[in-house]
Amino acid sequence: MQIRVINPNTTLAMTTKIGAAAQRIAAPGTDVVATQPASGPVSIESHFDEAISAVGVLEEVLAGERDGVDAYVIACFGDPGLLAARELTRAPVIGIAEAAFHMAALISTRFSIVTTLGRTGIIAEHLLEQYGFRHHCRRVRAAEIPVLDLEENGEMALNRIIDECRRARDEDNIGAIVLGCGGMADLTGEISRAVGLPVIEGVTAAVKLAEAVVGLGLGTSKQGDLAFPRPKAFTGQFEHFSGL
Ligand SMILES: NC(=O)NC1=NC(=O)NC1=O
Numbered sequence: 430m431q432i433r434v435i436n437p438n439t440t441l442a443m444t445t446k447i448g449a450a451a452q453r454i455a456a457p458g459t460d461v462v463a464t465q466p467a468s469g470p471v472s473i474e475s476h477f478d479e480a481i482s483a484v485g486v487l488e489e490v491l492a493g494e495r496d497g498v499d500a501y502v503i504a505c506f507g508d509p510g511l512l513a514a515r516e517l518t519r520a521p522v523i524g525i526a527e528a529a530f531h532m533a534a535l536i537s538t539r540f541s542i543v544t545t546l547g548r549t550g551i552i553a554e555h556l557l558e559q560y561g562f563r564h565h566c567r568r569v570r571a572a573e574i575p576v577l578d579l580e581e582n583g584e585m586a587l588n589r590i591i592d593e594c595r596r597a598r599d600e601d602n603i604g605a606i607v608l609g610c611g612g613m614a615d616l617t618g619e620i621s622r623a624v625g626l627p628v629i630e631g632v633t634a635a636v637k638l639a640e641a642v643v644g645l646g647l648g649t650s651k652q653g654d655l656a657f658p659r660p661k662a663f664t665g666q667f668e669h670f671s672g673l
Pocket residue numbers: 438471472473474504505506507544545546549576609610611612
């Protein structure tokens with residue numbers, strides 16, 4: 430099977446890292462193709478960044494439909510464009526936040542999230558509510574690092590993430606930690622060893638859930654709100670969406 434792992438930001442180094450982490454965890458016979466939008470924010474750290482990146486995610490799903498992809502992963506912790514992407518395909522579309530919440534709830538009764546900047550915490554809180562995991566999550570914490578520090582200042586970023594994870598372990602009465610950024614996809618082993626708790630990261634969780642959904646012969650329901658969009662005209666820069 431082929432999984433298209435979409436990094437919604439436009440930083441190639443992060444796309445490459447995410448793709449490598451996804452391929453490492455994928456089952457034999459699963460081929461991971463990591464992509465990113467042709468245009469959009471180099472990192473996603475706000476509601477505005479998320480809104481802009483969602484269009485790029487949808488463009489990548491439309492490209493995947495042309496390529497006959499079996500499943501999609503949206504590899505940003507805000508799951509940008511998730512429901513809109515599900516409208517465009519019969520394949521499963523798994524967001525890394527939703528995947529991480531499900532996986533954490535399977536191995537613990539309470540978890541905390543450690544994300545990048547504190548201002549993105551509300552996005553995780555909204556998703557906890559939307560997906561029904563509000564009561565599972567003790568606290569949404571932030572290492573207070575810009576997303577691209579994960580690429581450009583990796584050792585400092587790792588140390589700050591580990592410090593915040595240790596505070597979560599000591600203060601939050603939890604059984605697991607969820608890493609709140611696709612750019613942390615390669616850090617689970619180091620962080621788990623340093624903190625002594627199970628650490629769940631969304632890219633790898635999403636890849637395994639995508640394999641499970643396809644393996645069960647399931648895909649995105651086309652009944653109701655996730656049916657294909659009603660064909661209509663689009664104008665201007667979106668004209669190519671006309672008649673989808
Ligand atoms: N909370 C986050 O850091 N979200 C993210 N921004 C990105 O650019 N990728 C993410 O996963």
